[in-house]
Amino acid sequence: MFFKPIYIFILAFTIVIDYFAAIWIASEENKKRRKMLLSLSIVANVGVLVIFKYYNFLASNFNIALIHSNANFTLPLLTILLPIGLSFHTFQAMSYTIEVYRGNQQPEKHFGIYALYVMFYPQLVAGPIERPQNIIHQFYEKKYFNYENVRAGLILMAWGFFKKVVIADRLALFVNTVYSHPHNYNGISLIIATVFFSFQIFCDFSGYSDIAIGCARVMGYDLMKNFNRPYLSASMSEFWTRWHISLSTWFRDYVYIPLGGSRVSRLRFYFNLFIVFLISGLWHGANWTFIIWGALNGCLLVLENILLSEKVIVFSPKAYHKIMRRCFVFILATLAWIFFRANNLSDAWYVLTHLALGISQQLILIKSNAHLARGHILYLEQDMIEFIYAIFFVLVMIFIHYAQGNNTFLEWIESKSKPGRWFMYYFFIASFILFGVFNKSSFIYFQF
Amino acid sequence: MATRRFFKNLTILLLPFAIIVAFVNYFIDPAKVFSGDHYIKEITLVVLKGHNVENISNYDQRLGRKYFIEAQPSSPDVIVLGSSRLMELGMDFYADSNLKAINCCVSHASIMDIAALVGISDSAKKLPKKFVINVDPDLINGTTDEWQSIEPYYKYITQKFGKKRTYLQYHKEYFKKLLTLFSPSYFRAALGNIRSSGTYRDVGTRRPEFGEYADGTVCYPLSYMHPTDTEKIFLDGEKEGKQKPLNSPQPGLVNLFNDLLTFLQSKGVHVELIMIPYSPGYYLGHSNEKYNIQFYENLLKKIAVKHNVEIRGSLNPHTYNFSMANFYDMYHCNRISVQKVASTRP
Numbered sequence: 097m098f099f100k101p102i103y104i105f106i107l108a109f110t111i112v113i114d115y116f117a118a119i120w121i122a123s124e125e126n127k128k129r130r131k132m133l134l135s136l137s138i139v140a141n142v143g144v145l146v147i148f149k150y151y152n153f154l155a156s157n158f159n160i161a162l163i164h165s166n167a168n169f170t171l172p173l174l175t176i177l178l179p180i181g182l183s184f185h186t187f188q189a190m191s192y193t194i195e196v197y198r199g200n201q202q203p204e205k206h207f208g209i210y211a212l213y214v215m216f217y218p219q220l221v222a223g224p225i226e227r228p229q230n231i232i233h234q235f236y237e238k239k240y241f242n243y244e245n246v247r248a249g250l251i252l253m254a255w256g257f258f259k260k261v262v263i264a265d266r267l268a269l270f271v272n273t274v275y276s277h278p279h280n281y282n283g284i285s286l287i288i289a290t291v292f293f294s295f296q297i298f299c300d301f302s303g304y305s306d307i308a309i310g311c312a313r314v315m316g317y318d319l320m321k322n323f324n325r326p327y328l329s330a331s332m333s334e335f336w337t338r339w340h341i342s343l344s345t346w347f348r349d350y351v352y353i354p355l356g357g358s359r360v361s362r363l364r365f366y367f368n369l370f371i372v373f374l375i376s377g378l379w380h381g382a383n384w385t386f387i388i389w390g391a392l393n394g395c396l397l398v399l400e401n402i403l404l405s406e407k408v409i410v411f412s413p414k415a416y417h418k419i420m421r422r423c424f425v426f427i428l429a430t431l432a433w434i435f436f437r438a439n440n441l442s443d444a445w446y447v448l449t450h451l452a453l454g455i456s457q458q459l460i461l462i463k464s465n466a467h468l469a470r471g472h473i474l475y476l477e478q479d480m481i482e483f484i485y486a487i488f489f490v491l492v493m494i495f496i497h498y499a500q501g502n503n504t505f506l507e508w509i510e511s512k513s514k515p516g517r518w519f520m521y522y523f524f525i526a527s528f529i530l531f532g533v534f535n536k537s538s539f540i541y542f543q544f
Numbered sequence: 545m546a547t548r549r550f551f552k553n554l555t556i557l558l559l560p561f562a563i564i565v566a567f568v569n570y571f572i573d574p575a576k577v578f579s580g581d582h583y584i585k586e587i588t589l590v591v592l593k594g595h596n597v598e599n600i601s602n603y604d605q606r607l608g609r610k611y612f613i614e615a616q617p618s619s620p621d622v623i624v625l626g627s628s629r630l631m632e633l634g635m636d637f638y639a640d641s642n643l644k645a646i647n648c649c650v651s652h653a654s655i656m657d658i659a660a661l662v663g664i665s666d667s668a669k670k671l672p673k674k675f676v677i678n679v680d681p682d683l684i685n686g687t688t689d690e691w692q693s694i695e696p697y698y699k700y701i702t703q704k705f706g707k708k709r710t711y712l713q714y715h716k717e718y719f720k721k722l723l724t725l726f727s728p729s730y731f732r733a734a735l736g737n738i739r740s741s742g743t744y745r746d747v748g749t750r751r752p753e754f755g756e757y758a759d760g761t762v763c764y765p766l767s768y769m770h771p772t773d774t775e776k777i778f779l780d781g782e783k784e785g786k787q788k789p790l791n792s793p794q795p796g797l798v799n800l801f802n803d804l805l806t807f808l809q810s811k812g813v814h815v816e817l818i819m820i821p822y823s824p825g826y827y828l829g830h831s832n833e834k835y836n837i838q839f840y841e842n843l844l845k846k847i848a849v850k851h852n853v854e855i856r857g858s859l860n861p862h863t864y865n866f867s868m869a870n871f872y873d874m875y876h877c878n879r880i881s882v883q884k885v886a887s888t889r890p
Contacts, residue, residue, distance in 0.1 A: 241545035247553075277779055518557075525561055530735075531729040 103179045106144060107215065113140045113191045115210050129275040130197060136367045137193045141186050150177055153382030157402040180222030183379055189214050192228045194350055209235050218311040222304050224322040224342035231317070239316035248506055249313030254524045255505055256306030258533075263489045264299035265533035267292040270476040270486065271437070278443050282450040285369055287475050290447065293437045294430040295490050301340070306505075322505070325497045326430070330421040332396045335429060343379070364421065366401065370394035380436070384400050385444055389435040396428055438520045485531055569724065572734035576603050577724050581741075584608050588615050590746045591758050598692055598755030598763075600744045606694045609648045609661060612760060614668045619644045624760075626678025629655035629820045632879045633676070633886055634761035647760035649678065654687035655797050658713065659804050660694040663701030666811075674814040676886075680822075680859060681840040684798050685791040687712065699712045702800070707805055711800040769878065774868035776824035781874030785829015792835050793843060805851040816854045818886055819844060821861040826874040857885040864888075 108239075124130045144254070146154075155171040162170055182396035195201035204210040213232050220544065274289035276282050305322035312319045322342050329335035336344050341452015349358075355368045370391070403409045412418075431448070438444035461469035475483045500508040509517055561827065565603065567580075576583040584604060585650075589613040590597050613623070622645035624633050631649040638645040650657050665671050691698065717773060725728050747755070754765045771777060808815050821827070822837060830836045841859045848855035870881040877885070 240549055241550075245551050246550055276783060277776060280776065521557055525557070529561060529565065529731060532728060534729055 097147050099457055102176060105175075106148070106179050106182070107185065107306050110141055110144060110186060111211050111214050113137060114193050115204070116216075117162070118193050118210075119205070121197050122195065122203040134193060134197045134397040137331055138190060139165065141190050145186050147174075148176060150378075150382045156332070178400060184223050184225055185214050185220055185452070187225050187343070189345060192223065193352065197342060201232070203233055204228075216312070218308040218317075218319075219319055222301070222306060222308070223340075224308065224320050225346050226342070230320060234317050237316075242316060245316050246314050248309040249315075251506060251509055252306045252310030252313060254310075254528075255394075256303040256308075256310060258303075258524050258527060259299035259306065259493065260303035261306075261492060261532040261534070262527050263486075264296045266482065266486050266489065266531070269300070269478055269482065271296055273476050273478070275437055275439065275443070275447075278450075279478075281473075283452065283459075283473075283484070284462075285433055285476055286447050286451050288435075288474070289476060290430055290451070291436055291485065294327070294433055295493075297433060297436070298323070300525060325500065327426050327494075328422055328497060329425050330418050332393070332400050332425060332428060336393070336397070343376070347376055349458050350447070351375060362405070366398045367529035369397050373397065384441050385435045385438055388441065388444070392432045392435060396432070489527070489531070500525055547713050549710075551850070562726060565728070566725050568734045569727065569730050572737050574730070574737040575638070575732040577721060577730075581611075585612050585651040588612050591756065591760070592616075594749070594758045596749065596752045596757050596763065596867055597744045598747050598752030599804050600755050603744075604693050606657065606660075606691065609650060610664050610694055610697070610761070612646065612659070612773075613670055616646065616668075616670050619670045620644045620672045621663075621670045622646070622674045623661075623665060624676045624678075625649060626676075626818075627651065627682065628762070629666050629680065629681065629876055630676075630678035630818060630882065633818075634757065634759040636762055637883055637886060645759060647762075649762075650690070651758075652688050652690055653678070653683065653802050654691060655683050656687055656691040656692070656711070658683070659701050659800060660691055660698040662804060663697030663699075663704075664694065666704070667697065667700055670766050671811060671813055671823060675808060676816045676817060676818060679817045679819055679844045679855075681790050681793075681835075681837065684793045684801055684843075685835075685840075686794065687797070693730055701804070701807070705803045709796075709799060709803070709805065711796040712794075713771065724826055736776070738804050743826060758762050764872065768872055777823065777871065777873055778868050781823045781825030781827075782829040784874060785826045785831075787829075787852060789833045790830060790835045790837070790840070792890070798843075798847070801847060802851070805847070805853060809851065811852075815846050815851075816856065817844065818845075819855065819857040819859045820885055821864060821866055821870075822859055822884060823868060823871045823874045824861045824866070825868070827861055832865060842885070856888060 099285065101460045117133055117140075119134045121130050121137075124133060133317075152173050154246075155173055161172040192201065192210075197201050204213065209232065212224075212235055213228060216226075216231065255448055271289050271293045274285055275293070278286065280452055301350040302323040308323070309319045320342055322340060324338040324341065326338035327336050352368055352372045355371065356364060358365045360368070371394070373390045373394030375390070377388070377393070380390070400409075424497060434447050435441075435444045438447060457474050458469070462474055470480070471477060496505070497509070503511065509520060512520065564759070572578050584607050587597055587600060587603065587608060591612065593614055620667045621643035624630060624637055624647045625647060626649045628649060628651045631647060633645075634647045635645050648661055650661075656696075662671075662675070689753065702709075744755075752763045755763050757763055805815060819841060827837055831838075833839075845855055847853075861867075861870070864870075865879060866877070870877055872878055
């Protein structure tokens with residue numbers, strides 16, 4: 097990560113454009129002009145994204161096509177850095193002008209308040225992507241020290257830090273070892289690394305969200321919930337209502353519904369679903385791995401909808417069926433994450449095609465521990481104790497998720513007796529001190 | 545009321561942890577941060593007896609070097625300075641020429657370290673006949689804050705240059721001890737030390753498992769010296785090279801290097817610069833950058849020519865046909881390869 101002060105002007109550019117665009121849109125009665133102003137604002141925002149995030153990707157792919165067609169020129173590549181959190185604050189800024197256009201939000205006259213809406217620091221770099229209706233009015237409210245808010249905020253932050261520092265960063269040790277050289281591994285090692293990545297990305301991103309929401313809460317601001325225990329989902333559709341909720345609802349409100357949503361022909365509905373996930377993949381990064389990841393999720397959702405509508409599958413309310421469905425959804429989501437994590441498509445394909453290879457031989461090797469096989473296959477070059485810690489803390493998190501029931505984490509903590517609550521507080525701090533991994537790793541979603 | 549309640553609860557919550565962490569960190573003190581200089585002096589006395597020591601990774605290496613130079617009975621013939629990449633060059637290499645050599649290399653050496661170590665030997669009147677200095681990009685393109693424990697000697701030597709020049713703006717770490725007192729990582733290291741003895745061991749003339757020989761050269765563990773997966777080291781090096789491009793050279797640090805060479809020449813001290821190759825993977829990983837390893841090799845050679853100083857070796861492994869078999873890891877050449885480079889005439 098680098099600090100380039102000049103990049104503040106990118107943020108300033110979108111803030112100024114959208115601030116004035118919204119005021120003009122609200123004061124303009126001519127529908128065509130309103131639409132034109134909105135389009136200008138969207139083009140300006142998307143333009144910044146394209147230049148900084150997608151230009152090199154598009155140009156390098158275009159250059160490959162040019163080389164294949166024997167053209168004697170290529171597009172130049174830019175040597176620019178991707179500003180941190182660009183996709184997040186661009187989307188937040190866009191939601192403001194769209195809401196003003198739709199008449200759901202009055203244009204904000206106070207430039208400082210509007211700038212604060214885009215730059216509110218707890219969620220500037222990795223969300224949650226807020227809506228103006230939820231947050232702008234809060235900036236006008238006078239804030240005083242509120243014990244309950246501070247306490248709730250700190251509890252959420254502790255939970256977030258626990259997920260990030262104790263779980264995600266520990267799992268990263270295993271995942272990075274394998275995914276940096278996947279060709280050195282197969283079978284059990286790839287399965288462990290891939291499953292670990294599923295938990296790593298959840299703990300990393302939901303950990304950040306909890307820290308951001310908690311930090312805002314300490315100051316008296318309520319941000320929207322971004323995760324709702326997604327790995328307990330019993331269908332892929334449910335998974336996407338529980339994972340990165342602020343982005344999913346953004347795509348729902350500003351892409352999926354304008355495309356017609358589900359109130360169109362079946363074929364068009366499937367197309368809408370697929371295209372939204374394809375764009376979502378592209379939003380995550382300018383790389384074919386993210387596009388395939390998005391497309392794969394789109395296909396899974398389309399397939400699930402087809403099977404449900406044709407009654408090929410019927411969701412049974414029985415408890416063990418639900419557990420099996422949850423496991424199945426977890427496996428599907430985990431397989432899709434391979435594309436998200438792999439450095440390139442060839443690595444992703446290797447992982448996908450070697451997950452089930454050589455397992456029986458590996459089991460024999462692990463049993464005999466020939467040539468330190470356990471260290472290589474099972475513990476992925478880490479200490480056994482690190483492996484045990486990793487599994488233990490993942491199980492602790494799963495246990496807490498189950499114990500929560502339909503409550504939020506905060507509600508669950510509040511429902512405990514005083515000794516129970518204090519035990520949890522001490523547990524988090526002790527885990528942080530004794531088992532935290534402090535290797536200065538940033539949050540995965542900062543790159544988007 | 546609410547504020548008071550909040551701070552009361554926060555104190556009840558955090559104070560026990562703060563007390564336990566501070567107590568353990570202070571009294572077990574695995575890196576000897578709080579136990580003062582006597583621990584380092586003890587190690588120096590052992591080494592000066594001609595004994596090897598092991599289990600000394602957790603101490604201020606720079607201060608150790610300071611006492612080591614100051615306690616030399618007479619000026620050595622050769623002092624080897626630089627980073628860990630030249631830490632294995634010592635007495636055995638210079639034995640044939642009958643020279644007394646000590647190795648005062650420090651991990652992550654920057655030009656500030658080199659200047660301060662020269663300052664130490666000058667202030668202790670222990671300037672050698674010859675300084676052998678390991679030069680590489682890290683010397684002049686940035687710095688860590690580790691050199692600040694010998695900062696007075698950096699100031700001492702730069703004043704001797706007779707120029708009112710600011711080489712580097714740096715932030716002094718005033719709260720290092722306080723932060724260490726409450727550091728969770730330090731706490732865990734301290735807990736680990738309860739089980740294994742955290743102090744150095746005088747091993748006489750026996751080979752230490754991981755420690756230091758009497759001439760200041762490092763002795764690595766055998767497992768590190770014989771890596772099994774060299775292909776992985778190659779790939780790791782290439783990845784590291786691609787992910788962490790080299791910084792551009794800093795003019796202030798280059799000036800400091802120039803002034804240091806001028807000073808040593810004015811004192812009649814012979815200077816020999818040595819470039820130790822990086823591993824092929826690491827070299828390859830940097831190859832497409834503007835400020836790649838070859839750029840630095842050319843720059844360092846230019847500086848040497850400007851001062852008419854002998855420069856040996858190369859940062860490029862292919863100059864010596866080195867393969868991964870010549871390396872411990874992506875940065876470090878093995879002992880034999882280092883000696884081969886050091887013995888090659890320019």
